[in-house]
Amino acid sequence: IRLHQFYARLDQDEISGATKHKYHTLLHNMLGAAVRWQILPFNPADSVEAPRRDTKEITPYTDEQAAAMLACLHTEPVQWQAYVLLALYGQLRRGEMVALDWDDVDLLSSVITIRQAAAYVPGQGVALKRPKTASGTRTIAVPTNVYLALRRWRAVQNADRLRLAEDWQSNAVFTQWNGARMHPDTPTRWFAKFLQRHDLPHIRLHDLRHTGASLLIAGGMDIETVKKRLGHAKASTTMDIYGHAYAKNDKKAADMLREILEK
Numbered sequence: 001i002r003l004h005q006f007y008a009r010l011d012q013d014e015i016s017g018a019t020k021h022k023y024h025t026l027l028h029n030m031l032g033a034a035v036r037w038q039i040l041p042f043n044p045a046d047s048v049e050a051p052r053r054d055t056k057e058i059t060p061y062t063d064e065q066a067a068a069m070l071a072c073l074h075t076e077p078v079q080w081q082a083y084v085l086l087a088l089y090g091q092l093r094r095g096e097m098v099a100l101d102w103d104d105v106d107l108l109s110s111v112i113t114i115r116q117a118a119a120y121v122p123g124q125g126v127a128l129k130r131p132k133t134a135s136g137t138r139t140i141a142v143p144t145n146v147y148l149a150l151r152r153w154r155a156v157q158n159a160d161r162l163r164l165a166e167d168w169q170s171n172a173v174f175t176q177w178n179g180a181r182m183h184p185d186t187p188t189r190w191f192a193k194f195l196q197r198h199d200l201p202h203i204r205l206h207d208l209r210h211t212g213a214s215l216l217i218a219g220g221m222d223i224e225t226v227k228k229r230l231g232h233a234k235a236s237t238t239m240d241i242y243g244h245a246y247a248k249n250d251k252k253a254a255d256m257l258r259e260i261l262e263k
Helices: 002-012 017-036 063-073 078-090 094-099 144-167 185-197 207-218 223-230 235-241 243-262
Strands: 111-114 117-121 125-129 138-141
Touching (some): 078 094, 094 185, 138 223, 207 223, 207 235, 223 235, 235 243
């Protein structure tokens, strides 16, 4: 009863589902320890349904909005052209983008290997870590426009590398002026200013990933391929996030069946 009252109080305070779930996990672990120490005969949290995590609302661009954004991109610095194109067409996360090294980019085969992610750690700087799941390590193909943008950026970067010589600091794809790996927050700040400069609808940087995935699904791409490109461990995760795109496909399927049967 006490746990139910506690969760009800959290509802009144409009605490997010993710936070409520963390409270439940913490309480369950604490009460489980009390059972192991023989302080309690059983874990009362076992009989309480865990609060559901909220599904984050996503705000992807439509195909027309994405095309308008790409048209504005031509006036931006080469590095940011390559960054946005790869984020959109590759459906990569911000941390995965920043963590890319040129060894991960096969410009001959036009494929990118994602094997790590970057995050800023106070007192340590930008740190690299392995993906949380095995599915997070993946190799994806990119179209010609992304390949060409990366080639143009590498040529510019190589000129800077030659100029700075031994002062160049890394083999990262996306870098600061001296070759040091880019801070993970830098693309977020730049993208917001880019949208504002060109009077484009505001979306989060992460919504480039959502836009690419949504357009693939709406275009008829199978769930397994999209799941692998996103690095999701389960297809159900992909379907939960991109249900809006599948709803469009469901209408297409109904119209297609009618066309077949009435032909």
